[in-house]
Amino acid sequence: MSREWPEILCISVNHWTGLPSTMQHLMQVFGRSSRVLYVDPPIDVFSAIGRPRRWAKFRGLRRVDERIWVLSPVALGNPSDPDARLAFHRRSASRVRRAAGSLGMREPLVWTFAPEHLGYAGALGELALVYHAADEPTATSRRPERTAAIERDLMDAADLVLTASQALLDARAHTGKARRLPNAADRRHFGRVLADDPDATPETLAEAAARPRIVPRALEGLTGPVVLFAGAAYAWFDSELFLSVARARPDWNLVAVGPPGRALPAARLPANVTLAGRRPYGEFPWHVAGCDVGFIPLREGETATNCDPIILHELLLCGKPVVTTPFPAALERGALVRTASTVEECVGAIEEAAGERTDGDARMERVRYGFANTWEDRARTALGYVEEALVARRAREGGAPP
Secondary structure, three states, rough: OOOOOOOOOEEEOOOOOOOOOOHHHHHHHOOOOEEEEEEOOOHHHHHHHHOHHHHHHHOOOOOOOOOOOEEEOEEOOOOOHHHHHHHHHHHHHHHHHHHHOOOOOOEEEEEOOHHHHHHOOOOOOOOOEEEEEEHHHHHHHHHHHHHHHHHHHHHHHHEEEEEHHHHHHHHHHHHOOOOEEEOOOOOHHHHHHOOOOOOHHHHHHHHHHHHOOOOOOOHHOOOOEEEEEEOOOOOOOOOOOOOHHHHHHOOOOEEOOOOOOOOOHHHOOOOEEEEEOOOOOOHHHHHHHOEEEEEEOOOOOOHHHEEEHHHHHHHHHOOOOEEEEHHHHHHOOOHHEEEEHHHHHHHHHHHHHHHHOOOOHHHHHHHHHHHEEEEHHHHHHHHHHHHHHHHHHHEEEEOOOO
């Protein structure tokens, strides 16, 4: 195998048109140099009724970039049982292989993100099989034990296992195939939006993020510090802590960007809390640039233990001080991130962070961290891991390195 990008067939758990996650970010980087077929999670026929934006997914294979194609498998319903999901992917394997063949993909690198993607193992003529654990799959499973068993089979079949966090790595290290691949920041996107230059220097991006030209609607007219949470406010989000901080400091503006779920019912929000909802990714950098402090309050539990929030990297890329609850990925970043547990501790940490807004040296230290941890870096590292895995496999089989 050469140092060039291989063709990649990505079996995803996030729709291509959703806000970019680990899957989309990596595939966008790979797609600059090689062909990528990105397979959406199944689209439920009934979920598209009355939702015209979803109808394009029923057209089959569609091109979304110069070298990137998307295929959206169709399902009658959206099963949550792990065996039902596994069976769906087994049935879908022949269609996915035909789509890859129509693009001239003969020996793609197959990149999977969920245990039930075991249904594709050995069925796609793959060069190698990667299993990428970006989150803990049993944490949201209806049948955690069965999901864990399917995951063990997938790891046995995989040539390489990647994990986003150290906790995920530790739990899979016994395979001998596991490597850590942390999340990162989209330097080019933030540079393009904030500084009109995808190749902006750290200094240029820091200046653009400190003095944004555009104020998004959710931040218009706000006076006083803006404290931003960005992400899905689902079960792992500590809404009680978030709202308690807002009540403790009515002179602050706490803004949540992303789906609020049931954690933040608008009917009982303090006056200084703004729910911006889902925003297009092209607008999102303006929300990050417009805040004074990033706040990531997560509940203790499996999700917090195993996560590596992309927003953490994006806030640092823009030079913003960050306060989080003490989950492992935040603690790993040392002095770059302040951690706090109680309402009083969070208020104190945010106040201290807000006072650091004009500290240019501290801001540049965060920006440089963001520039040193980009998706381009992660893609190159991942390719190196794939090469190592192929060499190891060929050595086990007694042949020459690929």
